[in-house]
Amino acid sequence: MFHHKSLTLINLIIMQNEKPKFKAIADHALLITFSDVFSEAVHSQVVALDNSITLDPPQGLIETVPAIVNLLVTFDPLITDHLCLEKSILNNIKNMTNNSSKGTQRIVHVCYEEGFSRDLETVSKACGLSKEAVINAHLNENYNVLMYGFSPGYAYLSGVPKDIQVPRKISAVRDIDAGSVIIAGSQCLVTTLKMPTGWSIIGRSPTLILTDDLENPFLFNVGDTVNFKRIDLGTFEKMNKASNYV
Amino acid sequence: MSDVEFSISFAGPLVTFQDIGRPGNMRYGVSASGPMDIVSFEAANAVLGNETKQTAIEISLGGLILQCHEGSITLAITGGDFLIEYQGQKISSWTVLTLQKGERLSVRAGKSGSWAYLAFSGKLNVKDWLNSSSTHSTSGFGGGVLKTGQKFTLTDASNQENRIGPILKPNFYTNDLIHAVLGPQDQYFMNTAIKIFSNSIFKVSDNYDRMGMQLTGPKLELKSALSIPSEPVVKGSIQVSGDGIPTILLADHQTTGGYPKIATVISSDINRLVQFRSNQSVKFVLINSNEALQKTRKFLDMKEKYLEKLSISRGTLEQRLMSENLIGGIEFNS
The missing domain is CATH 3.30.1360.40 (Gyrase A; domain 2)
Structure with a gap:
């Protein structure tokens, strides 16, 4: 029994x-x-x-x-x-035991300054929240790395809170910079390439998902937990290595 | 052994450096890339006595014109039926020749085939990403795309006069049918769609690149409009979008996707499929996974024997004629 x-x-x-x-x-x-x-x-x-x-x-x-x-x-x-x-x-x-460990916890820095968050206003209006409330909702969540796909280093994170969930745009916007923090539905993603996207752009991260480390070339493993940490523009500029992406 | 420098007088779109590819990174969203037609790629290296995985240039229908600025080097051209112009002569692909300083080599689309391979008796100096020089075309990672006006260099270049001449083409490689295994999401399709898939003739559309080949033909109807969670995909997956149009995923495919896959082309047939051109007919034959496995094992065995033969230096013209006669006498049964 x-x-x-x-x-x-x-x-x-x-x-x-x-x-x-x-x-x-x-x-x-x-x-x-x-x-x-x-x-x-x-x-x-x-x-x-x-x-x-x-x-x-x-x-x-x-x-x-x-x-x-x-x-x-x-x-x-x-x-x-x-x-x-x-x-x-x-x-x-x-033989699988309950070793569903949460994976490693990863920190991703994100700057929500205006130049980096072109859709923050639209998201805040759609959700009936102030921009700050959207940012706080985004920050106060644990995200889970679901899978990679689309392009090298594109890690789909689940966990966007209901309050700030917005659907994908009807059509994609071209040439969105690498490092953009984008959301659609319950998912969030930090882009690694200049690419078109139909997701809403709410910030920019200097954290490299494609690391320069040959031993661990990708920041996340599927199953890892991710938390976002807010930084200001000055800190972003200091940290920004996005130009390392080819 | 010396250094060689080439300038790129002209490169069409999608002319890239490729080695055998970088398998093992799909979990990070990175498809293996590598040559579209692995057999032709490996043949070009083998015939020069190179390791078959060594970096070469993959040439699209757009073509490539190179000028040798420094040194001299023996090179091999395989793949589709492309037109080679060299020292005022027009020759066909599947050939080995030596290019001298000041000489020009042009490789252009010929009667058939979509990709040609240019391998060198020497080491291309190109960038690696994740231990491979293969270019992932959408990100540009790896050795990269060749662009008009750029230069590239090789080290350890050699002239191998004993390898010059036409290359024996693989003759286990000429069947027109494309074998595929049903699934893994065939359960989402109407039964009629599966019949249509295996009984109809599709055509290659213009929408064809290193990521995938879209087909035109009868629509493959899904049971209902559905949204399945994104699933991992492989090279050869035939995904069907909501409008019933199939696309075969190829070397630079996305690693996950939410479109159901009606069937998957077996790995050994992808090399032939990619040489098809737009408007060319594609006829699928459904087989089970065990038959697929047997076919691929046989194919890999024949490929290895073929590459081994190519790699043997052909010696003098007389010796070469002799050995080509002998090789020509061997039957490959596919």
């Missing part, structure tokens, strides 16, 4: 939602899906499996890619196959 009090979150989910689904992709990958819809619990399962595989990689593994509800595993078709890998990963899942 199960002792319900000792059931971990992860075990609970595995019991409730059938087993994770395995799907073969072409000749070189597997997609392991925990649910069709996002929840923090589902995402922490993705992260836990990712950690477990990374700690003890099966033969032939090339890489794992964690996302919102699923984990991609790619492999060398000369060394292993879908079935072998599925067996090995099922074992990981069986």
